[in-house]
Amino acid sequence: MNHWLFKTEPGCFSFEDLKNRSNMTEPWDGVRNFQARNYLRDSVQLGDRILFYHSNIPEPAVVGLAEIVRAGYPDTTALNPNGEHFDPKASADKPIWYMVDVRYVKPLQRIVTLASIKQNPLLADMQLVKRSRLSIQPVTADEWQIIMIMGGMVEGMKGQ
DNA sequence: GCCAACGTTGGC
DNA sequence: GCCAACGTTGGC
Numbered sequence: 701m702n703h704w705l706f707k708t709e710p711g712c713f714s715f716e717d718l719k720n721r722s723n724m725t726e727p728w729d730g731v732r733n734f735q736a737r738n739y740l741r742d743s744v745q746l747g748d749r750i751l752f753y754h755s756n757i758p759e760p761a762v763v764g765l766a767e768i769v770r771a772g773y774p775d776t777t778a779l780n781p782n783g784e785h786f787d788p789k790a791s792a793d794k795p796i797w798y799m800v801d802v803r804y805v806k807p808l809q810r811i812v813t814l815a816s817i818k819q820n821p822l823l824a825d826m827q828l829v830k831r832s833r834l835s836i837q838p839v840t841a842d843e844w845q846i847i848m849i850m851g852g853m854v855e856g857m858k859g860q
Numbered sequence: 861g862c863c864a865a866c867g868t869t870g871g872c
Numbered sequence: 873g874c875c876a877a878c879g880t881t882g883g884c
Contacts, residue, residue, distance in 0.1 A: 709882090733867075733881095756882055814883080833866065833881050862884090869878075 702743060703839040705751040705828060706766070706802065715752050715764045715807065724804035725769055729777045730785040732797060736836035741772045741798040743838070750802060751839060751847060753828070761811040762847060770801035809852030822846050 706728065708714065718726055731737055750766040774795030777785040790796040817823050823846060827837035839847075848854050 707882090735867085758884090760883070831866090832883075835881085864883095865881085867878105867880085869876100871876090872874090 702745060702748045703751070703841065703844045704739070704744065704748060704768075705753050705762070705837045705839050707753045707755045707835045707837075709756045710754045711756075714754065715766075715804070718752070718766065718802070718804045721804075725801055726803075727770075727799050727801050729775045729799040731775070731799065731835060732785065732787070733835060735834055737796075737798055739836045739838065740800055744768055744772055744800050744836075746771050749805075749844070751844070759813050759815070761813040762808065762817075762851065763811045764807040765805040765853075766802045767805050768800055769803045772798040772800055775799040810850075812847050812850045816850060817847075820846065820850070 710716075713726070718724060728740075731740060746768055748768040750768065751762045752764045752766050753762050754760060774792075775785070775790075775797040776795070777783050777799075778787040778790035778795065778797045779792065780786055781788075785797075787796060814828070817826060818829055823829065823843060826839070826843055827834060831837070845854075
């Protein structure tokens with residue numbers, strides 16, 4: 701199983717919004733970056749776990765956990781000329797863009813801010829630190845575990 | 861709202 | 873196929 705970090709602007713779609721969706725599930729569409737697309741198309745698998753990250757706010761942070769409930773499939777919002785994610789180069793035959801479905805799991809006990817991630821030398825190699833603009837990022841098992849500890853999700857380590 | 865980082869586009 | 877120009881992201 702792989703781990704990922706998915707970024708979103710909470711003003712656009714937040715972790716709370718995900719919780720309020722039917723079945724707490726939402727298609728993760730509109731990704732228009734090739735590197736992120738490649739992850740969605742080729743690497744993200746059913747059951748993979750997600751760090752849900754809020755960007756573009758005063759205190760950017762990982763706020764909760766989600767999971768993949770459907771692996772990559774064509775992002776049809778690229779075919780809708782009236783939608784904001786329309787791409788004239790995409791077609792049903794060659795969709796270009798891909799999406800996955802994600803489901804709400806649970807919030808972190810404590811959010812893990814970008815500032816605290818940057819301060820942790822064990823997380824210095826995280827994509828979030830090194831390539832901050834990428835909206836879909838792989839997270840290693842070690843990094844995941846550290847975030848879980850920082851987020852108060854590991855028994856006996858709350859309050860650290 | 862500024863600006864650095866960086867991905868994408870397009871002229872040659 | 874190089875690389876300058878341009879657009880977007882996202883932290884601050």
